[in-house]
Amino acid sequence: MKIASIESHRQVEVTMEGATGAKMRMLIGPDEAAPNFHMRHFEVAPGGHTPHHRHDYEHEILILKGRGIARSERGDRSVGPGDVLFVPANEVHQFVTDGPDPLEFICLIPAPKDCSK
Amino acid sequence: MKIASIESHRQVEVTMEGATGAKMRMLIGPDEAAPNFHMRHFEVAPGGHTPHHRHDYEHEILILKGRGIARSERGDRSVGPGDVLFVPANEVHQFVTDGPDPLEFICLIPAPKDCSK
Numbered sequence: 359m360k361i362a363s364i365e366s367h368r369q370v371e372v373t374m375e376g377a378t379g380a381k382m383r384m385l386i387g388p389d390e391a392a393p394n395f396h397m398r399h400f401e402v403a404p405g406g407h408t409p410h411h412r413h414d415y416e417h418e419i420l421i422l423k424g425r426g427i428a429r430s431e432r433g434d435r436s437v438g439p440g441d442v443l444f445v446p447a448n449e450v451h452q453f454v455t456d457g458p459d460p461l462e463f464i465c466l467i468p469a470p471k472d473c474s475k
Numbered sequence: 476m477k478i479a480s481i482e483s484h485r486q487v488e489v490t491m492e493g494a495t496g497a498k499m500r501m502l503i504g505p506d507e508a509a510p511n512f513h514m515r516h517f518e519v520a521p522g523g524h525t526p527h528h529r530h531d532y533e534h535e536i537l538i539l540k541g542r543g544i545a546r547s548e549r550g551d552r553s554v555g556p557g558d559v560l561f562v563p564a565n566e567v568h569q570f571v572t573d574g575p576d577p578l579e580f581i582c583l584i585p586a587p588k589d590c591s592k
Contacts, residue, residue, distance in 0.1 A: 359547040359568060360561045361554060364537075386535045390561045394585045395512040397535050397559065418503045418514050420481075420537075420581060430476040437478060442502045444477045444509065451476060464537060466583060468511045 360390055364399050372400070372408070379406020379455075385464070395466050402426070402453065402461040410452040415468050417445035424461035427454045477507055481516050489517070489525070496523020496572070502581070512583050519543070519570065519578040527569040532585050534562035541578035544571045 364385065372380040380402045387396040402408065402424075410429065421441045428435045428443060429452040436456065437443065445451045455461040481502065489497040497519045504513040519525065519541075527546065538558045545554050546569040547562070553573065554560065562568045572578040 359545060359549060359552075359563075359566060361545060361552055362559055364557045364559060367559075385537075385559045386561045390563075392535065392561065393533065393564075395535065395583065397537070397583070416510065418509065418512065418583070420502075420514070428476060428478060432476060435476075435478055440481045442479055442481060442484075442514065444503045444507045446476075446507075447510075449476060466512065466514070466535070 367399070369401070374409050376409030376411060377407070379403035380408055387469075392469060395468055396470075397464055397466050399464050400453075400462065402455045404455050404458055404460065406461075407454040408452055410450065412448055412450045414447050416447050417443070417451070418466040419443040419445070420464050422462045422464065424459040425456045426461040426463075427456050428452075429454065484516070486518070491526050493526030493528060494524070496520035497525055504586075509586060512585055513587075514581055514583050516581050517570075517579065519572045521572050521575055521577065523578075524571040525569055527567065529565055529567045531564050533564050534560070534568070535583040536560035536562070537581050539579045539581065541576040542573045543578040543580075544573050545569075546571065 367383040369381045383399040385397040425438045428437050484500040486498045500516040502514040542555045
């Protein structure tokens with residue numbers, strides 16, 4: 359069993375096109391040889407957002423801190439700590455910080471077949 | 476995109492042999508047709524614990540509230556909010572509440588092939 363705090367994981371800037379002020383930590387992934395799904399932590403600065411995009415895999419998300427707007431094909435919804443979000447594959451989505459505090463959440467994805475990505 | 480608070484999900488007693496004072500909420504699972512992995516929420520009462528067992532699939536865990544002891548083949552370790560735990564397949568493990576407050580965590584597993592389970 360591997361145990362480590364969120365903060366002990368290296369935080370890197372999200373450089374994907376369309377992301378602004380977003381940083382990511384890989385909590386459980388290739389380093390643990392996690393075979394089926396990966397747990398990541400995101401911190402989006404005030405005024406920041408994740409890309410407005412879609413892809414062929416799902417997201418499972420839990421909001422930890424801050425407030426945000428979850429944008430999808432069904433409109434904008436306010437989210438905060440304790441909210442659980444399921445984004446099905448191929449649905450357009452974006453997360454935008456709302457308010458003065460960073461938006462923090464974990465976001466899980468299926469393990470990429472090529473784990474070097 | 477489906478959005479719902481942790482508290483809005485139905486909480487059920489964990490009836491698995493070896494569990495005491497443990498309740499579970501399925502946050503993302505069969506109801507969402509989550510194809511690859513399921514997110515569950517556990518709340519273990521003071522004095523309670525999950526089963527001391529192992530199985531052929533991994534756990535990915537984030538502690539949300541309270542304090543606990545994570546028991547594994549490598550010994551006992553204290554865990555608290557913000558700790559991330561990876562339990563590989565086939566490793567014996569147990570989570571025991573430590574202190575006066577309930578231990579709350581999310582625990583993700585691969586989607587069972589038979590989603591009715």
